[in-house]
Amino acid sequence: MMNALRLEARLSDHDRLYDAFIRMHDGLSEAESQKASAKLVLLLANHIGEPEVILEAIERVRADMGDGSD
Amino acid sequence: MPAARRTFPFVTPPEVETGRTAEVPITIVGAGPVGLSAALDLAARGQRVLLLDRDDVVSDGSRAICIAKRTLEISDRLGIGERLLEKGVKWNVGRVFFRDQEVYHFNLLPVDAQKFPAFVNIQQYYWEEYLIDRIADEPLIDLRWKNEVTGVEQDENGVTLSVETPAGGYRVRAEWVIAADGAHSPMRAMLGLDFQGRIFEDHFLIADVRFKHEHPDERWFWFDPPFNPGQSALMHKQPDDVWRLDFQLGWNIDREEAVKPENVTPLVRGMLGPDVEFEYEWISIYTFQCRRLERFLHDRVIFAGDAAHLVSPFGARGANSGVQDIDNLGWKLDLVMRGAAPRDLLESYDHERVQAADENILNSTRATDFITPKTPVSRAWRDAVLELARTHEAIRPFINSGRLSTPKIYEDSPIETPDAPGEFTPDMKPGSPALDAPVRLADGSDGWLLEQLGERFQALVFVSGTAMAEGMAKALAATGEEKAAIEPLFVLPAGISPSGLEAHAVVDRDGLVAERYQGRAGTVYLLRPDQHVAARMRHFEPAALRRARDRAMGRG
Numbered sequence A: 001m002m003n004a005l006r007l008e009a010r011l012s013d014h015d016r017l018y019d020a021f022i023r024m025h026d027g028l029s030e031a032e033s034q035k036a037s038a039k040l041v042l043l044l045a046n047h048i049g050e051p052e053v054i055l056e057a058i059e060r061v062r063a064d065m066g067d068g069s070d
Numbered sequence B: 001m002p003a004a005r006r007t008f009p010f011v012t013p014p015e016v017e018t019g020r021t022a023e024v025p026i027t028i029v030g031a032g033p034v035g036l037s038a039a040l041d042l043a044a045r046g047q048r049v050l051l052l053d054r055d056d057v058v059s060d061g062s063r064a065i066c067i068a069k070r071t072l073e074i075s076d077r078l079g080i081g082e083r084l085l086e087k088g089v090k091w092n093v094g095r096v097f098f099r100d101q102e103v104y105h106f107n108l109l110p111v112d113a114q115k116f117p118a119f120v121n122i123q124q125y126y127w128e129e130y131l132i133d134r135i136a137d138e139p140l141i142d143l144r145w146k147n148e149v150t151g152v153e154q155d156e157n158g159v160t161l162s163v164e165t166p167a168g169g170y171r172v173r174a175e176w177v178i179a180a181d182g183a184h185s186p187m188r189a190m191l192g193l194d195f196q197g198r199i200f201e202d203h204f205l206i207a208d209v210r211f212k213h214e215h216p217d218e219r220w221f222w223f224d225p226p227f228n229p230g231q232s233a234l235m236h237k238q239p240d241d242v243w244r245l246d247f248q249l250g251w252n253i254d255r256e257e258a259v260k261p262e263n264v265t266p267l268v269r270g271m272l273g274p275d276v277e278f279e280y281e282w283i284s285i286y287t288f289q290c291r292r293l294e295r296f297l298h299d300r301v302i303f304a305g306d307a308a309h310l311v312s313p314f315g316a317r318g319a320n321s322g323v324q325d326i327d328n329l330g331w332k333l334d335l336v337m338r339g340a341a342p343r344d345l346l347e348s349y350d351h352e353r354v355q356a357a358d359e360n361i362l363n364s365t366r367a368t369d370f371i372t373p374k375t376p377v378s379r380a381w382r383d384a385v386l387e388l389a390r391t392h393e394a395i396r397p398f399i400n401s402g403r404l405s406t407p408k409i410y411e412d413s414p415i416e417t418p419d420a421p422g423e424f425t426p427d428m429k430p431g432s433p434a435l436d437a438p439v440r441l442a443d444g445s446d447g448w449l450l451e452q453l454g455e456r457f458q459a460l461v462f463v464s465g466t467a468m469a470e471g472m473a474k475a476l477a478a479t480g481e482e483k484a485a486i487e488p489l490f491v492l493p494a495g496i497s498p499s500g501l502e503a504h505a506v507v508d509r510d511g512l513v514a515e516r517y518q519g520r521a522g523t524v525y526l527l528r529p530d531q532h533v534a535a536r537m538r539h540f541e542p543a544a545l546r547r548a549r550d551r552a553m554g555r556g
């Protein structure tokens, strides 16, 4: 059975994580920031290890962004 | 500057003088690697072929250098595999650099215990020369240089070509025409066919240079190197101390300026270092496209090679996939022409090779998008991969400097017989090309499995001993059909001697045939004449084999 993207709340320490997400970009230019986010995704994707789950997350994000015109 | 290539004499065709129409069953337009291979393949099956090329010289300039294992295996069947292997450069190590640092290196490791390695590098003009040498010994092939096809018309019964030569024109009437006339295919244009896909604007500069400096036989690829900032570069070895140096130049460039030695030399020096003495063999600029014809089959005109599909050079898929088209087409066309198979069998050529072209285009487009990012976001992701990969091995598989050519495993082909559920794992499933393995022959010498397969349907049968094989051989002979007989090739376990056995048998001396094919006594693979798996079963049953063979011949 292929696993689906899990959507129930699973983490603890949300505030600390959120802070770390933001601080990861401290002092970085816009372009460097984009690269940093990409590196984070790459490492987490490897940890998850299931392409279908990751693809499902990508689809969800894309749907959430609408047509991109705010 | 360029070394002189072999040219071939123009001979006035008899029809120019007699005014008669040349009548041949098959005419091939274009004598590149694809047309030349097609002629040899069909002649080996007993077909008479007229092969026309408008030029009189082998491929000049910088073109294919990497020949993949499957293409080497096909070329071996055509009689030039060992020559390619002998002359070609064997390489396993690839290094990837980002800016001024090595990110990692990989080892393709010689594919274990098979006759041919994953790749050899050899200039396309040698490859074509070897094919032309073989054709000289083949009385069924009439190869005509400086014969340009300028017109094509077809009706239900055949195709009429107009041909121009330096001595005048003539006409050819053929039952079938193979259009292997390359990327700009005049045949495509004359039939008014659409060629769809993406055109890439990037320019690449190739300098094939000759130097004697010590340098390992490796493939080096640079992203954003100091000597070509913001772009990519590649260095790869060819025979005769020639190196392929490939530099991405970008979009808006002055092509004439860019190929001037005074503009090329700084790039070459930057890559090789200041002290290496070199000379140019050839300098050229190319752009590329990823496109294909919607259909490869147009009534009696069949497209193959670059005329049918184009990919970027990253991944070495152009000529390799073109020769694999021919491997797929030759036996089908032969059976149709002999009246053994319905014309519908050719539809499976379209199905299978369009699928292969799509896989190649997808791979080559993805490699191109990684190598030449088009937006700030795609550059950020590309660079993120490259930076992280230096210290994180797990990220390295994301690096795409061209995924090197592998043969297509045909999916959902109309002529394959699917596995019965649960009998095999997906490895080597129907549609896969047969894998090579070492075997011992009946005379006690060592050989290779693929060398034992011929231009015919073959049942690879795993047996426990000679008595079992004999019974099966008799049962199979009874199913005989002259035009498409199934020839058994028995695989005996190590330690059992095939002596006394009349049927064709090999000994699985290292157990690798059984391992690669999940074979055990009774297991049967039906192999098509192109060595792809048509069907496999756990129990030897002649009626089931015959059904699978009929299906593989498009008999429904």
Ligand SMILES: Cc1cc2nc3c(=O)[nH]c(=O)nc-3n(C[C@H](O)[C@H](O)[C@H](O)COP(=O)(O)OP(=O)(O)OC[C@H]3O[C@@H](n4cnc5c(N)ncnc54)[C@H](O)[C@@H]3O)c2cc1C
Pocket (backbone or CB within 6 Å): B029, B030, B031, B032, B033, B034, B035, B052, B053, B054, B055, B059, B062, B063, B064, B065, B066, B067, B124, B147, B148, B149, B150, B180, B181, B182, B183, B185, B186, B187, B206, B286, B304, B305, B306, B307, B313, B316, B317, B318, B319, B320, B321, B322
């Ligand atoms: C820089 C570069 C690197 C490459 N590297 C690789 C690689 O490493 N591996 C790989 O597999 N591929 C590679 N390729 C692709 C490879 O060169 C082509 O895919 C291959 O040449 C296609 O062979 P073909 O026989 O279909 O066409 P071609 O080789 O183009 O031959 C077509 C022939 O048709 C003839 N012709 C054209 N019109 C007519 C006419 N009207 N009448 C008669 N004859 C005609 C031409 O004279 C020509 O001889 C590379 C290409 C380039 C540009």
